[in-house]
Amino acid sequence: MELTDKLEILADAAKYDASCASSGAPKRSSEGKDGLGATTGMGICHSYTPDGRCVSLLKILLTNFCIYDCQYCVNRRSSNVPRARFSVDEVVKLTTDFYLRNYIDGLFLSSGIIRSADYTMEQLVLIAKKLRNEHQFRGYIHLKTIPDAAPELIAEAGLYADRLSVNIELPTAEGIERLAPEKNVHTIKLAMGSIRRKLDEKEAEPKAPRYAPAGQSTQMIVGADQTDDSTILSTAETLYGSYKLKRVYYSAFSPIPESPSGLPAKPPPLMREHRLYQADFLVRGYGFQAGELLPSAGNLALDIDPKLAWALTHREHFPLDLNNADLGMIMRVPGIGLRNARRLVELRRARRIRYADLARMRCSMEKIKPFIITADYRPQNDTAPSETLRRALADAPQQLGLWPSLQEAA
Template structure:
């Protein structure tokens, strides 16, 4: 099979993995010395598919042959799909050639399990090692970690890769046992724990050898099992706290040809994936907890974003006086993002905050107005009922922005 044919198959097979973002890559420069590739502190440029999935970098599988029969996976052992396999040298040469043609700035490499977990991990590490040591490649490298592999191989991967990821795929052990019987949540968490320990060691001893400077991430598939949003986000909350993950990515289940009866035959609403990203951003950046976002119902609202839903359910906190409130509460006002909240606090050290100041800060005034008090503005004393506000604001929530964070305010 020609390399271009393999690339067509193995790039398409990799599109279901959403955890390929490169934010957090360290600065590298090849100026004044041998070497190719460079990233800056904000990551690298991305391109996107029509449905909003990140397809930046050279995003491929080493192979889509796999010993496992995960029911939700297009590359499962029993799936009737074209198969291909790259050699280590082919992946290295593709990465270098694509970079020199200015097509990419880095590599995201995963693989099906062939021969054994150790053998597969050895192949992934060999690609990264040759890029770094032979070609002096300084671009971004993200390697998917095989949980069952020898910890020494995972440690070696961290020496060459900017980021490692161990995909948990499903939020509960029962779901993993039912749909991916060859996998174990316990084994996956052991691998995450080993990566965290190495990251902690590096943080404690800066002169220690580099290890995955952009941290680790994972992915959960949404809609392949019966887990509701509360279960998914609770799992994410635990992973963030226990393993210091940089990101949990969410991928809406996509039915595949000849799908087994153990998985749904229809995909979940893509908007559900988007709402999970918004809620996840609130957990990581705004100080929310899952029990606040989903106190009773196990599903996030689809017609409004999670922050607005929380504010409508907690009207006793509003309207909030922006000239008196703590930063932590200002951040929770719909329409006011993290940076805007910080700038409001800075501004009021000089003078009282006025309504027009929020417009200058590009806050979403349609969402913020019912929930705030400024020096020259307060909403009507009785206020609009929550259901009326929900109906008025719902129509503006259906458009999904490219980056979920941009709509989290």
């Protein structure tokens, strides 16, 4: 098979893995050095670093052959799809050639399991090792680790990769047992734990060899079984706390040709995936707990974002006086992000916050109006029912005339 044909098959097969962001990679440059690649340049890719840089990644599988038969996976053993396999040197050549053509800044490499977990992991590590040692590649490398592989292989992977990930795939042990019976959630968590220990060792001893400086991540499939968002978020919260994950990624289940009968015939709404990402960000960055966003079993609302949903069910906290509230509560106001919350706290050390200050900061003004008090503004009707607010703020922003503009404080 021609290399281009392999690339077409194995790049397409990799699209189902969402956990390819390059957040957290250290800045490295080949400028003035005998090295190849960088993580500082702008690219054509769809992954973004925390400071907003777009980083292009060659996202491929080493092979889509697999000895496992996970029902939700298009590359499962019983799936009738075209198969291909790269050699180690072919992946190295593609990565370096694509970089020299300015197509990419890094590599995201995963694989189906061939022969054994150890053999597959050895191949992935060898690719990263050759790129780093033989080609002096300083670009971003993300390796998907094989949970059943020997711990020493996973440990070695972290010496060459910027980020490691171990996909848990499904949020419950019951789901994994039913849809991926050849996988073991205990083994997956052992692999996550071994990576965390290595990261902790590096943190305790900064002079130790570099080890996965961008940390580890995982992915959960949404909608492949009946698990609700409450359970998914609780699982994510536990994973963040137990394994210091940088990110949990959510991938909406996509029905595949000749799917087993136990899988849904239709995908979940893509908005459900989007709401999970929003809720996840609130847990990671805003101090929310999963149980606050979904105090009972069920799914996140699709018509409004999770922060607004929380505010509408906790009207006792609003409207919030921005000149007196603490940072933690300001961050919970719909329409105010982390950065602007901190800027408001800094501003009020010099003077009182006014309504125009929020507009200058480009806060979401129509969303924010019902929930704030400033030195020169308070909502005229702060007792409007939550359901009325929900209808006004949900799907028709052009109708947000419910809250009058500037009102003098009483």
